[in-house]
Amino acid sequence: DTGVSQDPRHKITKRGQNVTFRCDPISEHNRLYWYRQTLGQGPEFLTYFQNEAQLEKSRLLSDRFSAERPKGSFSTLEIQRTEQGDSAMYLCASSKYRENYGYTFGSGTRLTVV
Amino acid sequence: GESVGLHLPTLSVQEGDNSIINCAYSNSASDYFIWYKQESGKGPQFIIDIRSNMDKRQGQRVTVLLNKTVKHLSLQIAATQPGDSAVYFCAENRGGDEKLTFGTGTRLTIIP
Numbered sequence: 438d439t440g441v442s443q444d445p446r447h448k449i450t451k452r453g454q455n456v457t458f459r460c461d462p463i464s465e466h467n468r469l470y471w472y473r474q475t476l477g478q479g480p481e482f483l484t485y486f487q488n489e490a491q492l493e494k495s496r497l498l499s500d501r502f503s504a505e506r507p508k509g510s511f512s513t514l515e516i517q518r519t520e521q522g523d524s525a526m527y528l529c530a531s532s533k534y535r536e537n538y539g540y541t542f543g544s545g546t547r548l549t550v551v
Numbered sequence: 552g553e554s555v556g557l558h559l560p561t562l563s564v565q566e567g568d569n570s571i572i573n574c575a576y577s578n579s580a581s582d583y584f585i586w587y588k589q590e591s592g593k594g595p596q597f598i599i600d601i602r603s604n605m606d607k608r609q610g611q612r613v614t615v616l617l618n619k620t621v622k623h624l625s626l627q628i629a630a631t632q633p634g635d636s637a638v639y640f641c642a643e644n645r646g647g648d649e650k651l652t653f654g655t656g657t658r659l660t661i662i663p
Contacts, residue, residue: 441594480651
């Protein structure tokens with residue numbers, strides 16, 4: 438297992454376009470998390486899944502954001518009608534329920550909205 | 552690689568010396584704390600964790616101290632090496648709550 442994989446690593450998009458990011462967690466991990474990180478800040482929680490169920494969403498996750506984990510394996514995060522304020526690093530992490538809160542992060546997707 | 556933070560608190564330490572990175576947390580209900588290391592262009596990497604029923608925990612070259620009275624957490628790195636240069640974040644988790652709340656981070660630079 439190569440850890441948590443995120444794709445793409447970098448994405449540049451024009452304002453108003455839609456973007457979708459993918460996260461492949463560690464295979465035996467049933468929990469998957471999305472965080473957002475802006476320059477100079479620590480990661481901020483967006484949402485998390487246990488298997489295919491989305492159990493919590495942050496108020497940071499506006500209506501333009503949607504996340505899915507259809508088969509309880511990989512997850513996608515879509516941002517519709519991107520705004521410049523969406524520019525950030527989007528981090529995915531996974532963990533195994535009840536075993537380790539110190540979950541494993543991927544390398545992130547750097548989004549730049551121009 | 553790209554920087555993960557431009558205006559972070561910074562700490563410069565001579566190679567081979569020990570370093571101490573501090574973190575204040577705000578939620579007295581937090582019962583689990585983690586230190587992460589983040590290198591440029593990478594995601595946070597787990598270093599060490601501690602539960603609120605402990606006040607000290609040691610790993611390989613790292614020690615975490617927890618003072619619940621003043622809601623303070625510290626990470627001690629012994630015999631620092633150039634590879635320790637990174638941004639270090641503390642994170643807290645409240646029992647029953649799945650999300651982690653991260654601090655601002657400290658940039659550690661090891662001087663050769």
